[in-house]
Amino acid sequence: MSSIVIQNLRKEFGHFTAIDGLNLQVAKGDFCVFLGPSGCGKTTTLNCIAGLEEVTSGKIFIGDRDVTDLPPHERDIAMVFQSSLLYPHLSAKKNIMTSVIHSKDKADVVQQRFENAVRILEINHLLDKKPSEMSGGERQRIAMAKVIVRNPVCFLMDEPLAALDASLRQSLRTELTRLQKDLGVTTVFVTHDQVEAMTMGDKIMVMNKGKLEQYGTPLEIYENPKSKFVAGFVGSPKMNFFPGELERKGDEFVFNGSGYSISLESLKWERTGGDFTGIRSMGIRPENMRISSEEGPNTLAMKVYNVENLGKESVVILVRDERQYRIIVSAETKVQIDEILDISIDGKFAHFFHEA
Ligand SMILES: Nc1ncnc2c1ncn2[C@@H]1O[C@H](COP(=O)(O)OP(=O)(O)OP(=O)(O)O)[C@@H](O)[C@H]1O
Numbered sequence: 001m002s003s004i005v006i007q008n009l010r011k012e013f014g015h016f017t018a019i020d021g022l023n024l025q026v027a028k029g030d031f032c033v034f035l036g037p038s039g040c041g042k043t044t045t046l047n048c049i050a051g052l053e054e055v056t057s058g059k060i061f062i063g064d065r066d067v068t069d070l071p072p073h074e075r076d077i078a079m080v081f082q083s084s085l086l087y088p089h090l091s092a093k094k095n096i097m098t099s100v101i102h103s104k105d106k107a108d109v110v111q112q113r114f115e116n117a118v119r120i121l122e123i124n125h126l127l128d129k130k131p132s133e134m135s136g137g138e139r140q141r142i143a144m145a146k147v148i149v150r151n152p153v154c155f156l157m158d159e160p161l162a163a164l165d166a167s168l169r170q171s172l173r174t175e176l177t178r179l180q181k182d183l184g185v186t187t188v189f190v191t192h193d194q195v196e197a198m199t200m201g202d203k204i205m206v207m208n209k210g211k212l213e214q215y216g217t218p219l220e221i222y223e224n225p226k227s228k229f230v231a232g233f234v235g236s237p238k239m240n241f242f243p244g245e246l247e248r249k250g251d252e253f254v255f256n257g258s259g260y261s262i263s264l265e266s267l268k269w270e271r272t273g274g275d276f277t278g279i280r281s282m283g284i285r286p287e288n289m290r291i292s293s294e295e296g297p298n299t300l301a302m303k304v305y306n307v308e309n310l311g312k313e314s315v316v317i318l319v320r321d322e323r324q325y326r327i328i329v330s331a332e333t334k335v336q337i338d339e340i341l342d343i344s345i346d347g348k349f350a351h352f353f354h355e356a
């Protein structure tokens with residue numbers, strides 16, 4: 001197991017800058033998730049760590065070794081892609097074993113890792129099949145087994161669960177993080193799925209347009225997003241944003257939106273960042289907004305646009321000034337489309353941003 005350090009990484013494709021001065025330190029044994037929208041540079045960064053892309057400038061260390069100019073096979077890493085390549089003429093078992101042909105480990109140690117992988121990934125019934133005789137999800141599990149058997153110093157995984165159905169994805173999510181904890185192998189896992197990132201990562205690097213937006217534990221990122229981009233990207237349903245300005249009236253804070261003022265009773269001074277000049281947007285998570293039984297200084301009238309029932313709870317989609325907002329209510333709460341509701345906001349959990 002090794003740490004991974006990225007220093008000032010820059011990657012250009014012609015005139016296009018895909019990675020723009022990235023610095024990152026993945027601690028030994030951590031499960032680190034790269035999270036961000038399509039095209040933000042997750043795969044490119046991973047490929048630079050793996051040695052599949054040459055860096056334009058910057059350095060990459062795996063453990064104490066500067067691997068920036070080493071070819072992939074000298075980096076002691078194992079990669080899993082969204083659709084991994086298997087040898088078509090070999091059985092699943094032989095495919096798995098191709099990864100340990102050059103291994104210096106003892107046969108019984110390799111056999112133990114093989115049996116472990118077969119058990120965890122539930123692939124016993126697939127071992128004699130050829131890739132063409134398996135489904136996409138089954139082939140993906142064989143590809144995972146290949147890297148587990150190899151026991152490298154780092155796992156690099158690029159959306160390995162994306163092609164699987166929802167139930168298999170959920171169970172592999174659990175198995176993969178458990179396995180990673182057992183093996184203690186430093187892992188970088190790429191996804192654009194924030195639920196996957198939140199549930200799997202020890203740390204998450206949120207990326208946007210080739211840059212690091214925030215690096216922290218899932219909880220830090222959820223509770224203390226450093227930018228509006230991070231706030232809007234992490235959390236489901238998404239955080240609600242109210243355009244407007246924050247004002248202090250005596251001991252109280254008031255948020256002034258277009259055509260309304262709402263009092264934020266429990267808001268603490270520290271949450272505003274001290275200086276709140278230049279705040280142009282307030283963010284409130286869906287769970288911090290409630291239907292109020294009466295109109296008041298901390299309520300806002302909103303119209304019900306639609307309701308999505310999730311079983312144990314429902315998401316109510318509200319509109320005000322042509323903007324949509326989402327709140328979570330219990331499944332028993334009955335609301336009608338087009339009904340006007342008084343919504344109270346818990347100021348204690350408000351986030352403020354300089355971006356509109
Ligand atoms: N070989 C290449 N030549 C030119 N541009 C490239 C090349 N590879 C990637 N890019 C560009 O670099 C940017 C980052 O691509 P990358 O594949 O790293 O994104 P990603 O975050 O992995 O996205 P996705 O979630 O869609 O997989 C994209 O705008 C992409 O078009």
Ligand SMILES: [Mg+2]
Nearest residue numbers: 042043044158
């Ligand atoms: Mg990608």
